[in-house]
Amino acid sequence: MNTTALAGPLAGAARVRPDGWLATPLNTNPACAEAQARSLIYRHHPAAPGPVRCLTARYRTATFTLGDPPRRLLKRHGDEAGYLGEVLAYQLLDGERVLPALHSTSDTTRTLVVDFLHQSADIATADGFDDLIASVAAIHTAPARWDAATADTMNLWRLDASADAPAPAWVGRHAAWRHLVQLIVGAHGDTHVPLGHLDLKADHCRRRPDGRLALIDAETLRPDLTGMPDLITLAYLATTDGRTLSPRWVRQTYRRHTNHLGTQWSDAGLVGALRAFADATGLASLHAADQ
Incomplete structure (x- = not known):
């Protein structure tokens, strides 16, 4: 069990998972991740706009912009708990208007499509x-x-x-x-x-x-x-x-x-x-x- 304390605002109250904890990690090569995303969208999110562009390709999650200019975001999870947690958040917060709009989900591929919000909110003031x-x-x-x-x-x-x-x-x-x-x-x-x-x-x-x-x-x-x-x-x-x-x-x-x-x-x-x-x-x- 890894006991390295988590850095940042919650240091001491949480623990970092060890490398290799995920049984089926995602492909971290952007080109490969993008090709996989196109196939997943075709089969499981047919109403999503194109083209697909890889935004991040990480061990646990990957994100892709959809449309030119980007209109929506495809999020892919390697961890089932992470996917279910995000879908649960959208269900529990429906109507609060604190998350981007959710358009579609796929339990089979652990993916979801949401609005792409490009404008940052300034929290310095x-x-x-x-x-x-x-x-x-x-x-x-x-x-x-x-x-x-x-x-x-x-x-x-x-x-x-x-x-x-x-x-x-x-x-x-x-x-x-x-x-x-x-x-x-x-x-x-x-x-x-x-x-x-x-x-x-x-x-x-x-x-x-x-x-x-x-x-x-x-x-x-x-x-x-x-x-x-x-x-x-x-x-x-x-x-x-x-x-x-x-x-x-x-x-x-x-x-x-x-x-x-x-x-x-x-x-x-x-x-x-x-x-x-x-x-x-x-x-x-x-x-x-x-x-």
Whole structure:
């Protein structure tokens, strides 16, 4: 088992997979990956526009622009869990308008076609970063707006259904985790499904044609991790790469947006939840999100 700590905003709270963990890695040669993509599109996404151009060809994922100029994006996963996670994100966040539009999926080939969003969203300013926080808040509170069918499907992940379940295996201090869950119940209610763990990066923030911010990578979204990793990552992003926004402002803005959408976070409760997450997981730093 690899025990190398993950670098970045969540250092200490996660582990890096060892090389070679994926049983069927994707072809990393762009020309070969592009040829494979053309064949997959012909058979499984016949309505997708052409031509196909390889954007990235990696061990675990590959992306291809479709159309000239690019109109859509083909995403291919070598990891079934990654594919299912991304499709789940689109299903759980349907109607929130925080992701690009989804056009088609193929479980057979672990591929999906979405809108290609080329315009970056500037998160260097307070207004731009506020849009990002608002999008994250919409994702964290989405379970409160699910239709009955989606809510029934996700019953297993509700906090009241998992209250007596043991803490996740990767959690080091179970008492701190239970305290975190209690604080989340106090803010969201005991029927809440704790969505979280977005892959938040400046490059993943794009503008939709209607001007709204969208996140172009949601494959890591999980219905058991809570929103704390995302709030911590937001605080980290606020002070890196030349950005000089206050982590305290990030926390307060997040609380304003989530409470507007129906939660009841107090500032003390949110600070307590951040610290409980760090205590439970061994997180190296909260990046001043609790200050």
